[in-house]
Amino acid sequence: MEGLRFLVVEDSPTMRQLISFSLKRFKGCKIVEAVDGVDALKKLQTEEVDMILTDINMPVMDGLKLVSLVRQNSKTKELPIIIITTEGAQEDRDRGLALGANAYISKPIQSSHLLKVIGDILEKAN
Amino acid sequence: MVEDHSDIFKKSQEFLQMLSKQKDFIQGLLKENERLRYELVALRPRHGDADSLFQQEIDLLKKRVDQLEREKRELAENYQKVEEENKDFVQRYIEIEEQNNNLANLYVASYQLHSTLDFQEVVHIVMEIIINLIGAEVFCIMLLDEKTNELGVIAHEGHDADVTFAPVRIGEGVLGTVAKTGEPYYINQADSSYKVDFLHPIAAIPLKIKENVIGAICIQKLLVQKDAFTAVDYELFSLLAAHAATAIFSSKLYSQSERRLTTIQGFLDLLTAPATKG
Numbered sequence: 001m002e003g004l005r006f007l008v009v010e011d012s013p014t015m016r017q018l019i020s021f022s023l024k025r026f027k028g029c030k031i032v033e034a035v036d037g038v039d040a041l042k043k044l045q046t047e048e049v050d051m052i053l054t055d056i057n058m059p060v061m062d063g064l065k066l067v068s069l070v071r072q073n074s075k076t077k078e079l080p081i082i083i084i085t086t087e088g089a090q091e092d093r094d095r096g097l098a099l100g101a102n103a104y105i106s107k108p109i110q111s112s113h114l115l116k117v118i119g120d121i122l123e124k125a126n
Numbered sequence: 127m128v129e130d131h132s133d134i135f136k137k138s139q140e141f142l143q144m145l146s147k148q149k150d151f152i153q154g155l156l157k158e159n160e161r162l163r164y165e166l167v168a169l170r171p172r173h174g175d176a177d178s179l180f181q182q183e184i185d186l187l188k189k190r191v192d193q194l195e196r197e198k199r200e201l202a203e204n205y206q207k208v209e210e211e212n213k214d215f216v217q218r219y220i221e222i223e224e225q226n227n228n229l230a231n232l233y234v235a236s237y238q239l240h241s242t243l244d245f246q247e248v249v250h251i252v253m254e255i256i257i258n259l260i261g262a263e264v265f266c267i268m269l270l271d272e273k274t275n276e277l278g279v280i281a282h283e284g285h286d287a288d289v290t291f292a293p294v295r296i297g298e299g300v301l302g303t304v305a306k307t308g309e310p311y312y313i314n315q316a317d318s319s320y321k322v323d324f325l326h327p328i329a330a331i332p333l334k335i336k337e338n339v340i341g342a343i344c345i346q347k348l349l350v351q352k353d354a355f356t357a358v359d360y361e362l363f364s365l366l367a368a369h370a371a372t373a374i375f376s377s378k379l380y381s382q383s384e385r386r387l388t389t390i391q392g393f394l395d396l397l398t399a400p401a402t403k404g
Contacts, residue, residue: 017237088350108352
């Protein structure tokens with residue numbers, strides 16, 4: 001799993017840095033950062049990515065709307081999406097997965113757990 | 127009559143021939159019998175040898191079985207040892223992964239806290255750390271007013287937006303005691319009967335610069351998916367107690383000095399401006 005390209009969508013610089021820090025365990029990976037859903041959609045037009053990791057609660061456009069729009073776009077509809085959020089209730093999880101997210105992780109995140117989830121998704125896709 | 131005699135003679139001849147053949151056959155049988163008896167006698171000692179060889183072979187095989195059993199036991203013991211070592215390695219790997227995760231959290235928190243000198247931004251970063259890294263849902267950040275000796279809330283999360291927090295005097299209640307002693311207060315996780323109460327938090331961490339308490343972080347509730355504080359949370363509390371305090375204090379000083387500089391600059395501009403002629 002070398003040279004993977006991730007899009008990290010998160011309004012909190014602390015979380016963006018922490019997630020990027022974890023993702024750097026994938027050798028030669030490239031990380032594109034976006035601060036909200038709109039910014040993420042712009043980045044998707046210009047950048048090729050292999051996976052999206054997004055928060056839910058963000059200004060301008062939230063993560064659920066982003067998941068929905070990514071799934072509607074023929075170019076991006078197959079992209080694996082992981083939701084990383086403070087919303088830990090079962091109904092939030094169900095909603096995120098129903099919209100098309102491949103996995104749902106509640107904060108605070110454990111780096112090892114995040115890497116395992118990514119690994120499982122990539123294995124399934126292959 | 128003559129014919130009858132010749133017939134009897136012929137028959138007697140045939141009978142004699144038959145007897146002679148039988149005699150030969152019986153003699154043959156006797157010879158064969160004798161030969162077999164000799165062979166049997168000759169075979170008897172050889173059979174004894176085979177028994178002893180067979181016994182030797184069994185003994186050898188028994189020894190071999192014993193040896194293999196011993197080797198099997200040794201291999202099983204070695205396998206168990208390796209398995210135990212493997213379990214230790216797995217456990218160690220998990221611990222290292224956890225430490226790695228904790229260090230990443232501490233590094234990121236520390237990095238972010240000192241990334242700006244803007245007071246509001248620092249407060250926002252402290253809140254982000256409490257939400258995202260500790261997993262608190264309801265909390266507030268308080269600063270000490272040195273003139274009134276009271277703790278006042280400067281930022282909060284999870285409380286009603288229009289709520290007003292009464293100032294807390296040093297030494298009074300849980301929060302006042304934390305501010306006075308400089309010792310953190312934890313009840314780890316509240317039981318099911320716990321109701322969110324500003325004055326009775328589940329954790330209160332003093333913000334300290336050396337021994338001077340400048341404020342406190344009070345956590346009233348954790349996120350629904352978080353049951354209790356973990357080891358890294360206590361590390362983060364220690365980090366916040368020191369680093370958040372210095373970051374908040376220095377950014378506050380910086381803001382004040384910026385304001386004073388602007389004021390002084392204004393005066394200087396006024397003094398050095400060329401007088402306008404009326």
